[in-house]
Amino acid sequence: MSSGSGKMPLFVPVNLPEMEKAALDVIRSGQIAAGPLVEQFERELSQLVKKDHIVLTNDMTSALILALKLSGVQPGDKVATQAFSCLSTNSAIAIVGAEPVWIDINPKILSMCPEDLGRKMSPDIKAVLLYHIAGYPAETAKISSICRTNSIKLIEDCNNALGALTGGSPVGQMGDFSVYSFYPNRQVNGFEGGAVVCPDDANENRAKKLRRFGVDYKNFRDHRGEIDPGCDVPEIGISASFSQLNAAVSLAQLPTLAARQAQTLRNAERLRAGLVNIKGINLIATDKDKLPAYWVFLIYAEQRDQLLETLKRNNINASILHQRNDVYTGFSPVQAQLDGTEYIMGHIMAIPCGWWLGEENIDAIANTIAEFYTD
Incomplete structure (x- = not known):
């Protein structure tokens, strides 16, 4: 058998001198958790995926949790999804208290099977979670049509599909929400991270509150910098913020x-x-x-x-x-x-x-x- 030329790993994280300098600059600045680089990376990512209203998160699963909540999925609801997927995707369904409806995959085109989705559609299904398997574009147009017919949300799981195209456009264009990952073996790798792409300003603003416990940081603190007791938190979120350190490392790769x-x-x-x-x-x-x-x-x-x-x-x-x-x-x-x-x-x-x-x-x-x- 051929031995090839040295080891041939399935994944290699990007490692550039620019990443090391960017990380060191952030560490020395002391502004590690939050900062302007997060918003800069959101803007840069928007240019890559050709979509506005991007909200960065600490990881992909948190991005999916936000997408499910924004889609109106409640405990006891059902979400159509694929069984052949990473657990980091489908775990979000269980975390929000919903139940998966397992949809088959068409092996010939390696996509969620629209026909099986149509057969299994029911009023209990509130969203479809469509994984572009390993970055291979799915039959999104057909699946999106089924979702529109049944008035349910489509979430595109583009977690390893950055750079994939359908009709010359990046995947993630047809869903109500789409999600990306910046895990260390992705096309752009932070230390960790994810993003949820929202359809409009309202969903983007809600997602930004939910990724930090539900707090509206524009009004959360008073003129002294102290927490304002008069600022309500009507919807409790999670701890899912993307860090300045992650943003610096990710931006250096672009x-x-x-x-x-x-x-x-x-x-x-x-x-x-x-x-x-x-x-x-x-x-x-x-x-x-x-x-x-x-x-x-x-x-x-x-x-x-x-x-x-x-x-x-x-x-x-x-x-x-x-x-x-x-x-x-x-x-x-x-x-x-x-x-x-x-x-x-x-x-x-x-x-x-x-x-x-x-x-x-x-x-x-x-x-x-x-x-x-x-x-």
Whole structure:
């Protein structure tokens, strides 16, 4: 088997001298928790995703909690979602006291199945949480249409889809809310962080209050700087603020983001060309108007678990990526009948294609997979 050229990790966090300087400057300033860099990053992110009304949070799950609350989801309500997802997504449903309705995935296009969503729609469902799996754009237009027909909110989970496009526009345009992540293995990585994109000023202002206990900081303190006892907090929120330190580190990455995304795309195209004719590998079909962010490169593989072991022995850090969430007893109901999801769980594999890999790495990955099936 081919050994490739050194270790080939699935994820590598960005590490730039500019990030270190930015972090040190904030630490030395003493203004670590809050500050003007947070608003600056919100403005910069707005330019990237082509949406206004962005509210940064301490992590993605908090952003989803806010999106669910802003969507009107109450304890006892239901939220349609996918079982094949990161627990950081679906945990928000349980945290707000709602119940997931597990919607199947169409393996051919790796998207929540609009037909299954339509079959399972009921008056109890108050929102749909749509995950763009690993940065592969979902069938958002069809799902958005179902949501509008049933007068419910659509939340797009774009947590690893920064840079993904549909029809030339960033994903996240069709939802009532969309959510992004700045976890250390995302396209832009803070120490941690998330963002919820709101539809208007009212929702943005409410989200900004809810991310800091429900406090309106414009009126919370009096002329002395003391808490004003006359300032009410009518809706209690959570502790979910994005820090000045996180903002500084994230902002320092933006000048080089386009170059990293371009290299990732070149790697993905080279990897696709190297795998397309291998018997035993099925590539994920992507429409011409959809461009994945390629957080990872996804394939379906026969003898998946044996191939996974082979790749890891050859320093290629492939992964199954997610465990279907409906097996966890913390959710109710548990273990739905999801044929497409079951196929995905038995065949899916995420392989590295990120900006940190060179052509020799990409070729080594393709050659190792080809030799596995030849043997």
